[in-house]
Amino acid sequence: MSASAKSPPFDPADPLGLDDLLEPEDLAVRDTVRAWAGDRVLPYVADWYEKGELPGIRELARELGGIGVLGMPLSGYGCAGASAVQYGLACLELEAADSGIRSLVSVQGSLAMYAIHRFGGEEQKQRWLPGMAAGEIIGCFGLTEPDHGSDPAAMRTHAKRDGGDWVLNGRKMWITNGSVADVAVVWAQTDDGIRGFVVPTGDAGFSAPEIKHKWSLRASVTSELVLDDVRLPADAV
Template sequence: MTAFDAHDPLGIDDLLSDEDRAVRDTVRSWAADRVTPYVADWYERGELPGIRDLARELGSLGALGMSLTGYGCAGAGAVQYGLACLELEAADSGIRSLVSVQGSLAMYALHRFGSEEQKQHWLPSMASGEVIGCFGLTEPDHGSDPSGMRTRAERDGSDWVLNGRKMWITNGSVAGVAVVWARTDEGIRGFVVPTDTPGFSAPEIKHKLSLRASVTSELVLDDVRLPADAVLPEAHGLRGPLSCLSHARYGIVWGSMGAARACFDAALAYTREREQFGKPLAGFQLTQAKLADMAVELHKGVLLAHHLGRRMDAGRLRPEQISFGKLNNTREALEICRVARTLLGANGISMEYPVMRHSTNLESVLTYEGTVEMHQLVLGKALTGVDAFRG
């Protein structure tokens, strides 16, 4: 019988193939070398310096558009993509957000709904990280209810003219292309917007207290004129952007467990070394109770993510099941981080440790791409057959 592993108490590693482990270990090694030593400083400064270099490096790893096929994309399985998200978020949620928005939102929208010309033009350079993408859905007045969006696209001859604003857009001010959703006379449509188009601007949002090592922007569209072929031909209505969000939410199911793991590991190491009342903190019953509860929720969450990944690989994953994972894992990850903070005492708020940084990041992860309440209602509707979103 193999020895008990405090970092893999259920032996989840046994569920992974050699290729799965190779993907995980490659991303973990890259994050340990290129992110972990520097991210506390980036977070404190509220910036992500060298984001273009990081994007190219992630592209060389095959991490951008990782689960897509063709056009320079890696064509990896869903579990492998999930493992990459977990390792990236164990370093910082902002880095995983960079990858998620690039691959699961902007690239996924082009790959699934774009014309062949759009795919050929944008996807290879996005897969390599030479071009960064963003995804414009959320608006200043409409987050959880995208059906109320005010951004409009009007026909002018054969052209489209876009006007409106999008808010809380990751990668916005460094993007070379934006996938923007707008209301038209034909319903909601998606548009491929090169960011050097006149009338497009993306001022960066400052003074954030979460996701500080990440680029977050507003998108402003002021009479942005686009040719007829800028529209995504296969996307009609809200089903288009919502399917992109489902793909991105799947990455969050895994990624949130990465942040939780980092905080659990920090708490476990700290309590083994820190002495109070003549012995290590780990020797007290209340400490062990906290660590046990944290480990149970962490590894239950990883098992849930793994199960959803296998369902996605089999083509059987439903949006309601993704909501199940996003709801559970983000809530439990945040609670794990909060408990870790108590075990570290005052040191828990120090940037010398990752706990408070992950905790504040997870406050955003908890609510972006679907708040707790939205996912509860998605599950509530699936369970009862009654739609309670509007009353």
């Protein structure tokens, strides 16, 4: 190193100099999410925690859709098509504010939206993804069960064919966004193995009682999903 070369000044907020590894677009994404969380989460989250609730979740979801973090790494259908680094930075900032807010975003995008984007038919994608990306539609992801956790091999929720329809029965537990969701991606045992189903939450036989008195993720909607003879068309799979 030249004797005249100077080391960059030490930044106590970034002691390892990681910001130097990021592109300007990455830093812009991070700063946008940090500013949003500072304005819309940090002033209120202590009260949300004490009450064990997340009021105004639909308004928050629309705002998160407005800054492009719902389904952020997905392409098309109103999604941002961002890089994995940018999505990671966004989640880091949300997590720094409150894990419940990060859970709202990651369950919406990385679980419910990703499953539809990756495995759904074009009609399902067109029906659900643009609204989910905008925060106008909230989704949840029904995998975990009361007796077996997130072990698909032990899953008890099942779907049986009835003519051209499917009929779902079972229970899911600890489901983020469940009580406010408009659509649920539900995993079930079938005669052909485990399959995913896109379930509009207004369908008969579907209910999602909220779980209260949690000790963690208190500023988050967490629910049980109850499926009692929920009838779905063939194209829901």
